[in-house]
Amino acid sequence: MPSGTDVTPVSNMIASRSSKNENTVVDLGTCRVGDGSLVIIAGPCAVESRDQMICLARILKKMGVSIIRGGAFKPRTSPYSFQGLGEEGLKILSAARAETGLPFVTEATDSRSLEIACRYADIIQIGSRNMQNFSLLREAGRSGKPVLLKRGFSSTLEEWLMAAEYIASEGNRKIIFCERGIRTFENYTRNTMDISAIPAIKELSHFPVVADPSHGTGRRSLVGPLARASVAAGADGLMLEVHENPPAALSDGPQSLYPAELEGLLPSLKALHSACVLQGRAV
Ligand code: PEP
Ligand code: MN
Numbered sequence: 001m002p003s004g005t006d007v008t009p010v011s012n013m014i015a016s017r018s019s020k021n022e023n024t025v026v027d028l029g030t031c032r033v034g035d036g037s038l039v040i041i042a043g044p045c046a047v048e049s050r051d052q053m054i055c056l057a058r059i060l061k062k063m064g065v066s067i068i069r070g071g072a073f074k075p076r077t078s079p080y081s082f083q084g085l086g087e088e089g090l091k092i093l094s095a096a097r098a099e100t101g102l103p104f105v106t107e108a109t110d111s112r113s114l115e116i117a118c119r120y121a122d123i124i125q126i127g128s129r130n131m132q133n134f135s136l137l138r139e140a141g142r143s144g145k146p147v148l149l150k151r152g153f154s155s156t157l158e159e160w161l162m163a164a165e166y167i168a169s170e171g172n173r174k175i176i177f178c179e180r181g182i183r184t185f186e187n188y189t190r191n192t193m194d195i196s197a198i199p200a201i202k203e204l205s206h207f208p209v210v211a212d213p214s215h216g217t218g219r220r221s222l223v224g225p226l227a228r229a230s231v232a233a234g235a236d237g238l239m240l241e242v243h244e245n246p247p248a249a250l251s252d253g254p255q256s257l258y259p260a261e262l263e264g265l266l267p268s269l270k271a272l273h274s275a276c277v278l279q280g281r282a283v
Contacts (some may be wrong), residue, residue, distance in 0.1 A: 015175070072085055104122055147175065160177065161205055223240065
């Protein structure tokens with residue numbers, strides 16, 4: 001790092017597009033994020049039980065979903081809300097992977113859960129609330145695991161890019177950005193989905209970006225339209241919360257799609273994606 005200044009020019013950073021013009025592809029073995037395909041990540045907000053997760057994973061696999069999601073360590077606003085099943089949840093996700101062959105992503109909220117999650121997961125999620133937890137970012141970087149880096153809900157694009165730099169500076173180049181909405185004055189939606197962040201972060205960085213309209217809107221009825229908008233804006237993939245019975249979900253039920261809703265949404269996402277590729281958009 002240069003001395004005499006506390007700000008490294010963004011253009012010199014590993015994560016910057018100016019240091020590597022070609023898109024970085026994060027290869028998970030069974031699928032590649034950032035290669036021009038549209039990757040669908042889906043699953044419940046939180047893993048609730050073995051039966052639930054295995055049954056849902058089978059349904060998602062049949063639909064053509066590429067990556068399963070499920071939280072085992074949940075960063076909940078209230079300490080009295082369901083906090084996740086912890087390591088047991090990771091064992092369940094591993095069983096779902098064995099059943100379907102699909103890799104999974106799960107959140108690590110601190111150093112201890114990161115160490116445990118790394119023993120099971122294919123991708124480590126750093127959540128919105130931890131986007132500027134610099135020691136956790138460094139540890140995630142050192143883990144060598146692919147990292148899904150959610151945007152902090154009050155973070156600028158530059159701060160998000162800097163968070164990716166913390167991971168990259170530890171030698172880890174397997175980073176996937178995830179736009180999940182930011183806090184604005186509007187409260188009809190849980191967050192305001194920043195669609196402009198999708199093409200903007202792709203201008204700023206060579207790492208792929210996926211969009212999460214579930215947290216971005218907080219409303220099931222708005223997930224489909226914002227998922228389509230994200231694909232049209234150039235997202236490399238989508239992360240969608242799905243639950244077999246959303247009203248009974250232990251976390252984020254109001255924004256979780258029913259499996260049939262996801263199935264109904266996928267054809268329009270694929271059609272939009274093909275239209276954008278035909279249009280010759282830089283992906
Ligand atoms: C989640 O993916 O369930 C989650 C907690 O996301 P975020 O960090 O974006 O709120
Ligand atoms: Mn959630």
